[in-house]
Each structure stands twice: as C-alpha cells, then as structure tokens.
Amino acid sequence: MKDVDISKALDEEVEVEEKTFKEVDPDFGVKDDSKSIVVMVLVIAGVFALLLGGFKLYGGLTSAAVVDIDEMHKDNLDGKLGEEEGYTYNGFSFVKVDGLWWTEVNRLGTLVKIPLHFAPKELEEIEMTGELSSDFNKGNDVYISIDPEAAGGHYVIAMREISANVGQGINRNSIGACTKEHEGCEDREILNCENTKGLPVIELEVSESPGIELSGTCIKVKGTGYGIIKAANRLLYQWYDVME
Numbered sequence: 286m287k288d289v290d291i292s293k294a295l296d297e298e299v300e301v302e303e304k305t306f307k308e309v310d311p312d313f314g315v316k317d318d319s320k321s322i323v324v325m326v327l328v329i330a331g332v333f334a335l336l337l338g339g340f341k342l343y344g345g346l347t348s349a350a351v352v353d354i355d356e357m358h359k360d361n362l363d364g365k366l367g368e369e370e371g372y373t374y375n376g377f378s379f380v381k382v383d384g385l386w387w388t389e390v391n392r393l394g395t396l397v398k399i400p401l402h403f404a405p406k407e408l409e410e411i412e413m414t415g416e417l418s419s420d421f422n423k424g425n426d427v428y429i430s431i432d433p434e435a436a437g438g439h440y441v442i443a444m445r446e447i448s449a450n451v452g453q454g455i456n457r458n459s460i461g462a463c464t465k466e467h468e469g470c471e472d473r474e475i476l477n478c479e480n481t482k483g484l485p486v487i488e489l490e491v492s493e494s495p496g497i498e499l500s501g502t503c504i505k506v507k508g509t510g511y512g513i514i515k516a517a518n519r520l521l522y523q524w525y526d527v528m529e
Contacts (some may be wrong), residue, residue, distance in 0.1 A: 353389055354380060354398070374405045377527050390525045397453050401446060403518045405528050407437035413518040415499035421485045427457045430476045430488045439510050443517040444489055447506065454524035457485075464488060478503035487520075489513065 357380040361371035371380035379388045386404040390397050429448050431440075451459040463470035464477040476486045478500055486503045495508030495516045508516040521527040 286488055288375045290352075292354070294373050315412065334457070337375055345400055354382055354510065357382065358387075370408070372404075375527060375529075379404045390527065392453060392525075393456070398436070399450070399521075399525065400449045401513050401518045401521060402442070405522055408519040408528070410495065411515055413497040413519065413523065415501065417504065418501045419481065423503075425458055426460050427451050427455070428460050428462040428474060428476050428486045430462040430464050432485050432489065432491060433463050433465065435471055435489070435491050439514055440489065440491065443506065443508070443513040444520065446514070447487060447517050448487075450524065451487075454521055462486070464490075478505045490516075511529065 297307070303404060327456050332368055357371060358378045360366050360451040361380050362372065366372075367379065369381070371378065373379070377388045377390070381387075381404075382400075385400040385402060387398060387400050388404075390399060400445030431444055435464060447463065451457050458473075461521045462474040462476045464475070474482070474484070475483060476482060476499070478486065478487070478488050481502045484502060488505045490505055490508050491505045491513070492507035493509060493512075497516055497520050498505040498507065504520065506513065506516045506520055508514070519528065
C-alpha cells in the first residue's frame with residue numbers, strides 16, 4: 286500500500302495533534318520557542334497511561350467496534366478480506382480499522398491489541414543497522430530523547446507511539462529527555478546517541494533518510510514526515526517479534 290492511501294487520515298490526525306498543542310501553547314511549532322519542548326516532554330511522561338487508557342476505552346466502551354475488529358481478524362485468517370483491509374504477516378493478523386492497522390500479540394500471557402499507522406509490508410524498506418549492548422536492557426526506565434527544536438505532528442505521533450509502547454513492548458517505563466541543552470530542558474536529562482551516560486536511550490532525529498540505528502545503549506529513530514512514523518512503527522514491530 287502506498288503512503289497516499291492513508292495520507293488523508295494521517296494528515297487529519299497531525300492537524301488534531303498540532304491543534305491540541307496549540308491549545309496548550311499558542312506558540313507551539315514556532316522555531317526556537319522553548320515552550321514547545323516543555324509541552325512535548327511533558328506529553329512523553331503522561332502519554333503512556335493516557336494511550337493505554339484510550340485503548341481500554343476502545344475495548345470497554347465501544348464494544349461493537351471491538352467485535353468488528355475481532356470479526357475482521359477471523360475473516361482475515363479465513364482469507365475473506367482483500368489486502369487493503371487485512372493480511373497475515375509472520376503468523377500475525379493485521380486488519381485496517383479507521384485508518385489504523387490492528388494486530389494482536391501475546392505479551393507475558395496477556396493478549397495485547399496494538400493499533401499503529403503502518404503495517405509491516407509498508408515498512409520492509411526501513412533498515413535497522415548496528416547492534417545494541419546488553420546494558421540497554423538494564424533497569425526499569427528507557428529515556429525517550431527528543432530534539433528541542435523539532436516540532437510538528439508527524440514527529441509528535443512517532444514520539445507518542447514509541448512512548449506508549451515501551452511499557453507493552455519491552456515492559457519498561459518511558460522518561461522524557463532532550464538531545465541537547467535548550468531553554469525549557471533545564472529539568473531534563475541531556476541524552477543522545479553520542480552521549481548516553483550509560484543509560485538506555487531512544488533518540489528521535491529529524492532526517493531525510495528514515496531508518497533505525499543501534500549503537501551501545503542507544504536506539505536512533507530517524508525520519509521526517511511519514512518517514513519518522515514508519516521508522517517508529519518498524520522498531521515497535523521488532524519489539525513485538527512481528528518483524529525480524
């Protein structure tokens with residue numbers, strides 16, 4: 286499936302994300318505005334619980350929608366769906382509902398329903414290079430480090446999806462950090478892949494070439510626009526053992 290197939294739904298979500306931030310801070314998205322990074326970092330701290338709560342509401346309050354997804358998975362496994370609606374990948378069923386691709390994975394004995402913007406076949410071109418140190422797995426926390434001068438809906442969505450899935454994917458807590466010194470980052474760790482201070486770090490970098498770089502105790506997720514969301518989703522499917 287091409288990017289254009291989901292562009293309308295994704296662009297609408299980007300607009301909602303930016304509108305939400307602007308309601309908190311009218312100057313959000315203005316280059317060199319220190320307030321925007323404060324909002325973004327605070328979102329990282331709270332988004333995990335917020336999004337998981339949203340997933341539960343989706344399942345608990347809109348039971349008809351959940352039944353539809355379950356039925357779609359059944360139809361998908363029975364070969365009744367076209368590929369634009371659903372397909373299987375490495376034994377996992379993927380179905381598209383309301384612009385998101387849903388699958389189910391078993392984590393620690395619990396069946397977890399996962400909605401992401403992209404499905405695996407759209408991500409096979411995203412390269413993952415390098416190797417992580419075993420020290421990345423030490424401790425209960427993972428630092429999500431963002432560029433204090435980056436702003437925009439796609440970057441925020443990528444950050445949000447990584448942060449929300451740290452708990453489910455690798456059973457860790459996510460903590461906000463900044464990649465460099467900046468007004469508004471005074472109370473945050475300054476961490477990046479060049480200087481992790483020995484801590485487990487996921488750095489989000491704006492780059493024209495989407496990809497994932499592993500090095501020591503750092504994972505660098507790179508991209509811009511749809512590309513950074515694709516890289517984030519590729520990493521998450523790796524955590525969930527959906528993609529190799």
